[in-house]
Amino acid sequence: MKKVVLLFAVAAVTLVGCNNDEKKETISEENTENVESAIVDIHSSENSLDWAGVYEGTTPCADCKGIKTVLELNEDQTFILSQTYLGGSTGENELKQTGEFIWNHAGAMIRLRTETGGFQYKVGENQLWMLDVKGNTIEGDLADMYILKKTIQ
Known part of the structure; x- marks a missing residue:
């Protein structure tokens, strides 16, 4: 029983870890879009x-x-x-x-x-x-x- 609980805990931590990475990527993509839109055209x-x-x-x-x-x-x-x-x-x-x-x-x-x-x-x-x-x-x-x-x- 302890092995099942331990296996379940490891699986839960792994899934949570993967989900956090996806959120970081989403935030990173949003930040990139904001930076790109802030680039000023220097042509005159x-x-x-x-x-x-x-x-x-x-x-x-x-x-x-x-x-x-x-x-x-x-x-x-x-x-x-x-x-x-x-x-x-x-x-x-x-x-x-x-x-x-x-x-x-x-x-x-x-x-x-x-x-x-x-x-x-x-x-x-x-x-x-x-x-x-x-x-x-x-x-x-x-x-x-x-x-x-x-x-x-």
């Missing part, structure tokens, strides 16, 4: 796109036909910005600025450092979206006119 426009080049577009103008904008972004984080006011009361006026630009913390937007303050652009695949003074994408009927397209690769 700054480090994933071929952003250097020349971008062009004609942006709206309150007192002229439009502003032809040509922006050259260089690998050394310098820029050349040319803005030509088309069909204004004094004819065509061209303003040219050069300087440096900086990326935001997320690597998605740039700010041109100019004497007049600065322009902000969201950097995308072969295009730049001009942003408003608060750094927001311009919306509305004319939103497409605030996009500069890359012309030289």
Whole structure:
């Protein structure tokens, strides 16, 4: 009788031991899933796109036909910005600025450092979206006119 009880006790301990291992594996799998979902994507426009080049577009103008904008972004984080006011009361006026630009913390937007303050652009695949003074994408009927397209690769 003692042998049966002893055999039963060993079997019970073995079964309990196996069940505990299964629980540990389940917990381990759940922890792995949580870690995988916490991995942050480190890709950004700054480090994933071929952003250097020349971008062009004609942006709206309150007192002229439009502003032809040509922006050259260089690998050394310098820029050349040319803005030509088309069909204004004094004819065509061209303003040219050069300087440096900086990326935001997320690597998605740039700010041109100019004497007049600065322009902000969201950097995308072969295009730049001009942003408003608060750094927001311009919306509305004319939103497409605030996009500069890359012309030289």
